[in-house]
Amino acid sequence: MEQFFYFLSFLAILTSIMVVVSKNPVHSVLYLILTFFAITGHYILLNAHFLAIVNLVVYAGAIMVLFLFVIMFLNLNKDAEPKKPVAMQFASVLAAGLLFLVLVAAVKDVSLGTSSIPVSNIGYVSELGKLLFTKFMVPFEITSILFLSAMIGAVVIAKK
Amino acid sequence: MDIVLIEKSILVVIIFAISLGIAAYSTYFERKFAGFFQDRVGPNNAGPFGILQPLADGAKLFTKEEFIPTNANTFLFILGPSLAMLTACMTSAVIPWGGTLEVAGRTISLQVADLSVGILYVFGVVSLGVYGIMIGGWSSNNKYSLLGAIRAASQNISYEIAMGLSIIALLMVASDGTLSISNIVNFQINNYWLIVYQPLGFLIFMICSFAETNRTPFDLPECEAELVGGYHTEYSSMKLGLYLFAEYVNMFISSAVMATLYFGGYDVPFLADFEASLGHNLVTILGTLFFFGKIMLFIFFFMWVRWTIPRFRYDQLMKLGWQVLIPLSIINIVLTGLVLTFVK
Numbered sequence: 001m002e003q004f005f006y007f008l009s010f011l012a013i014l015t016s017i018m019v020v021v022s023k024n025p026v027h028s029v030l031y032l033i034l035t036f037f038a039i040t041g042h043y044i045l046l047n048a049h050f051l052a053i054v055n056l057v058v059y060a061g062a063i064m065v066l067f068l069f070v071i072m073f074l075n076l077n078k079d080a081e082p083k084k085p086v087a088m089q090f091a092s093v094l095a096a097g098l099l100f101l102v103l104v105a106a107v108k109d110v111s112l113g114t115s116s117i118p119v120s121n122i123g124y125v126s127e128l129g130k131l132l133f134t135k136f137m138v139p140f141e142i143t144s145i146l147f148l149s150a151m152i153g154a155v156v157i158a159k160k
Numbered sequence: 161m162d163i164v165l166i167e168k169s170i171l172v173v174i175i176f177a178i179s180l181g182i183a184a185y186s187t188y189f190e191r192k193f194a195g196f197f198q199d200r201v202g203p204n205n206a207g208p209f210g211i212l213q214p215l216a217d218g219a220k221l222f223t224k225e226e227f228i229p230t231n232a233n234t235f236l237f238i239l240g241p242s243l244a245m246l247t248a249c250m251t252s253a254v255i256p257w258g259g260t261l262e263v264a265g266r267t268i269s270l271q272v273a274d275l276s277v278g279i280l281y282v283f284g285v286v287s288l289g290v291y292g293i294m295i296g297g298w299s300s301n302n303k304y305s306l307l308g309a310i311r312a313a314s315q316n317i318s319y320e321i322a323m324g325l326s327i328i329a330l331l332m333v334a335s336d337g338t339l340s341i342s343n344i345v346n347f348q349i350n351n352y353w354l355i356v357y358q359p360l361g362f363l364i365f366m367i368c369s370f371a372e373t374n375r376t377p378f379d380l381p382e383c384e385a386e387l388v389g390g391y392h393t394e395y396s397s398m399k400l401g402l403y404l405f406a407e408y409v410n411m412f413i414s415s416a417v418m419a420t421l422y423f424g425g426y427d428v429p430f431l432a433d434f435e436a437s438l439g440h441n442l443v444t445i446l447g448t449l450f451f452f453g454k455i456m457l458f459i460f461f462f463m464w465v466r467w468t469i470p471r472f473r474y475d476q477l478m479k480l481g482w483q484v485l486i487p488l489s490i491i492n493i494v495l496t497g498l499v500l501t502f503v504k
Contacts, residue, residue, distance in 0.1 A: 057280060061320075
């Protein structure tokens with residue numbers, strides 16, 4: 001199990017770095033898909049089958065297809081790339097640096113104890129369903145209505 | 161542990177071989193049926209009744225010149241058809257192809273992996289299936305290929321929603337707390353087939369299957385009248401062969417999924433009554449044969465539709481997906497909920 005964990009973590013970090021480093025935006029999206037696969041592997045190791053497969057369907061499947069779709073349409077290349085003003089570049093470096101500071105501060109206090117992967121059945125569909133429809137009933141229903149209204153909104157826009 | 165692994169490996173190899181064999185002969189029967197529907201003979205030169213035609217096609221595709229456009233992205237150009245074939249073959253792992261066989265005191269299940277989230281796995285692989293087409297179409301660096309790829313992507317996403325919603329209604333009837341596929345088949349063995357409970361759901365699921373496999377009337381990604389060859393315009397040789405072949409494997413697998421989810425899978429009514437006289441193994445094998453019979457009927461239906469109905473216009477396709485199928489599948493969920501609450 002531990003080898004799998006290290007392999008998946010290595011894969012996730014490597015592909016995440018490649019997402020940022022890749023020059024070609026389509027390559028970035030493809031690396032991001034690999035990252036989602038690695039994270040799905042992590043969920044499986046945690047015995048969270050439902051979350052794993054939903055991560056695969058929603059993120060690796062649907063959302064990344066949309067990303068790829070949009071990027072293919074934009075047809076990004078060197079000539080079309082807009083010139084960014086120096087102030088904007090400075091601001092983005094500053095913002096990224098501050099985020100990096102926060103992350104480092106968060107990692108500083110982490111204790112590297114020996115933790116084993118907890119084996120529980122909470123990731124099974126039936127357990128998750130019970131939890132969602134009892135303890136988290138209200139937020140779950142509100143989210144459902146939100147999604148339904150988004151979908152109906154899309155249909156209404158399409159009808160115009 | 162090890163013997164289970166060996167059993168499963170043998171099963172995987174057999175299923176893989178059968179999928180490829182059926183896909184190969186689907187091409188032959190498609191052309192024979194096309195001939196029949198159009199009052200022609202169809203392929204009849206290679207062997208008796210042209211039965212060796214798939215082998216001749218394979219040999220032709222393998223020996224043709226390999227061509228990669230100069231401005232194409234070589235790695236992704238090769239990755240495209242590979243991914244298309246890979247995702248086409250992945251679904252067969254969770255389909256229960258039959259009951260259990262008893263060999264030398266061991267009970268062997270004819271399902272490779274009985275995942276607790278089996279249906280969602282099928283759904284996940286379907287949603288990944290479009291990458292082969294998208295990557296191939298984009299990396300060809302050809303506007304017709306790109307248009308084909310974009311059509312494939314938007315079509316896939318649009319029809320996935322209705323497909324998922326029709327599966328929700330199915331699970332409301334048949335699930336016992338897990339999403340495993342063998343469970344759904346067991347439900348159908350003990351009750352009626354799910355087509356009886358979910359006729360509207362089946363109709364939606366079937367239309368979406370046509371759209372997800374890019375079969376006519378939803379074959380706009382390779383619409384030859386507008387886009388030359390669609391996403392595989394630039395492909396030649398066996399790479400083109402893999403794309404075409406993946407479509408037939410997809411057709412076989414989605415026929416198997418439809419037969420499993422709505423037509424009882426390997427369940428045959430009253431066959432279990434003969435178990436005492438025929439023996440357990442023979443009943444299982446008969447069930448599997450009947451399952452393949454159901455699959456063949458669906459494959460025939462796919463072909464029948466292809467040679468009967470012309471393809472949609474693109475705006476009609478989107479209209480059908482978003483304005484007809486999604487509202488219908490939501491109504492189906494509400495109706496199923498009402499019936500389950502008040503009738504049971």
